[in-house]
Amino acid sequence: MVIPLFNEEESLKELHAWIVQVMKANGYSYEVLFVDDGSKDTSWQVIEDLVALDANVRGIKFRRNYGKSAALQTGFQAANGRVVVTMDADLQDSPEEIPGMRKMIIEEGYDLVSGWKKKRYDPLSKTLPTKLFNWTTRKMTGIYLHDFNCGLKAYKIEVVKSIEVYGEMHRYIPVIAKWSGFSKIGEKEVQHQARKYGYTKFGGIERFVYGFLDLMSIMFVSKFGKKPLHLFGTLGIVMFLIGAGIAVSLLIEKIFVPGYYPMTDRPRFYYGLLTMLMGTMFFLTGFLAELVARNSTGRNTYLIEKEV
Secondary structure (H helix, E strand, O other): OEEEEOOOOOOHHHHHHHHHHHHHHHOOOOOEEEEEOOOOOOHHHHHHHHHHHOOOEEEEEEOOOOOHHHHHHHHHHHOOOOEEEEOOOOOOEOHHHHHHHHHHHHOOOOOEEEEEOOOOOOOHHHHHHHHHHHHHHHHHHOOOOOOOOOOOEEEEHHHHOOOOOOOOHHHHHHHHHHHOOOOOEEEEEOOEOOOOOOOOOOOOOHHHHHHHHHHHHHHHHHHHOOOHHHHHHHHHHHHHHHHHHHHHHHHHHHHHOOOOOOHHHOHHHHHHHHHHHHHHHHHHHHHHHHHHHHHOOOOOOOOEEEEO
16 A cells, blocks of 8 residues: 655554554555655654554655655555555545455456545535546546546556656556556545545645646657657658648749749748748657657656655
């Protein structure tokens, strides 16, 4: 179980006790991996206390705040087991949902199961933009989930070991998984709790702006990340041919049309010249991007201060 967190000192002990209760009731072997995303409160001290108390608890602490995607990615790399469950640390996700989600992975063969908070206890300022975000993502990706951004998800271990999330891309993990070849994606209606302590750490209109840009990035990288010349080269060839067509039409007019005035006096000449230059630039951009893509290796790395 991977739990990213930032300044959640009040909820961690209660969440841990709740998880342990569910795990023991179902007879599961398990580990709980807390990833502290550079908290400024005493969250890390609480995690160290839990590690000393429970051998099934592990903790990773970043040197600074990198964001939820970075915490999830680091947790994914460190996770073990057949099924990996992610949940938020604010007690709004219920561990009671884990057995049902695990069953969908183990017995029904799903690669990924996303929670759906059908009834939410969030303010209108958060729920309305979320509905718009989910609608847009469904239309653009063809993945028909009600709640892409629900923190409560379950995965086959192969999924989390095969994908990479960064920026604000934790919102699009089902999209990344599908385009990585894990196509059996399901959804389970889950209980949503009202926040008990503190306040949300993921507010602000900028998260939706960044999220939309990340969606564009995912769509581009998934389709053209390994073959950028297919996109830029095609655009370049099309634009160059349009410009060349304009140039040929001007040449024909010069030869066959009586009283033709100089070619450079016509705006069409400059349109043709511009499109040929832009076509050439697009093609060269694609060529350079192809070289970069074929020689680029490695993933994002994050500085870890402590690990227990």
